């Protein structure tokens with residue numbers, strides 16, 4: 153019998169990974185019980201007495217957001233951290249004007265085309281501080297029938313000594329927040345400092361706008377990922393890992409250059425393939441991005457494509473990318489039709505994908521803006537956007553690898569091995585017209 157789990161039971165059962173997918177309207181209930189959680193359940197009164205919270209995000213529906221908090225918490229102080237692009241700001245100001253308990257904190261975006269992609273919650277309870285890092289906008293559409301990724305920290309108790317985690321989570325989080333350079337985050341900087349993070353077992357991989365150089369060059373973006381994998385991935389120097397495939401999965405794609413050898417493999421893949429040895433084999437890079445058919449047959453239909461903003465202007469410059477592309481397929485989680493808004497990067501052993509070497513869930517899509525691009529003869533990493541994600545490394549869980557197909561296996565979001573695009577498959581492009589076949593709601597897609 154499928155007993156409905158309470159939010160607290162769901163989190164207890166998710167140990168030690170604490171990694172969830174969003175619940176999906178329309179799938180069998182048991183696929184919404186195991187390692188799946190809703191926004192209301194994340195904010196449930198069951199976790200304790202909330203005193204205040206902060207919500208970092210890109211898109212906000214304030215009415216929807218307040219509705220997800222238990223009624224007794226809706227008047228608590230709420231800090232909204234958002235990108236400072238003018239138009240959003242206006243609508244956001246208007247949305248928040250009836251609520252004096254809501255404070256708006258615009259994140260500076262000094263570099264053109266940068267966005268505040270970061271999706272994170274600070275939840276301060278009387279018993280301590282919880283951090284949630286995820287991939288969903290704070291709008292109902294993002295939490296209804298998509299596949300989103302969510303990591304939920306323990307409630308970290310207050311402490312009178314620093315109490316850092318073995319993964320330097322506290323320092324990395326404070327380094328990230330420092331980059332906003334705003335007094336509005338001072339309360340949270342102080343609060344983070346006062347709590348004991350020693351139970352946290354994931355690494356932070358974040359991005360902040362800037363030209364990061366010198367001592368800061370490995371602090372953010374794909375160089376932070378490279379550095380962290382180099383320092384913590386304790387794979388014995390055995391050959392079998394050298395060709396272990398790397399998988400990237402995302403909901404949008406930036407302009408990557410005229411061929412694979414510019415940024416994608418020379419820079420980005422170099423960071424992802426980092427082992428603690430300088431392995432020479434080039435592992436296969438497999439990229440998962442929805443096909444038109446994935447979108448057409450999804451629960452939402454073509455509308456899902458509105459959240460997959462890969463545009464024609466970019467796509468036509470990089471037709472070479474199609475050779476790396478694989479379909480979205482998540483039958484084992486009953487989410488093949490729940491369009492992905494999650495972004496994940498992982499590495500598996502090449503013996504039929506039985507073991508996971510590491511796993512990253514993040515807000516960062518496949519773009520230079522998110523991950524950074526090396527400049528000035530590789531002396532600086534230029535990043536345009538704010539991003540944040542958490543990296544799972546077996547060593548931090550007292551394992552050498554994460555088993556994929558047994559009882560203690562890691563709850564991966566999609567089916568492995570990924571299924572390569574067939575010759576008839578096309579990547580979803582948001583500003584193309586799709587009129588030859590109706591979607592699951594009988595509609596066509598004509599963006600003009």
Ligand SMILES: O=C(O)c1cnc2c(S(=O)(=O)O)cccc2c1O
Nearest residue numbers: 210268269287288289458459460461
């Ligand atoms: O989750 C995000 O951070 C994010 C960012 N951008 C999006 C865009 S667009 O601004 O790139 O046109 C269009 C549709 C969905 C988007 C989205 O979900």
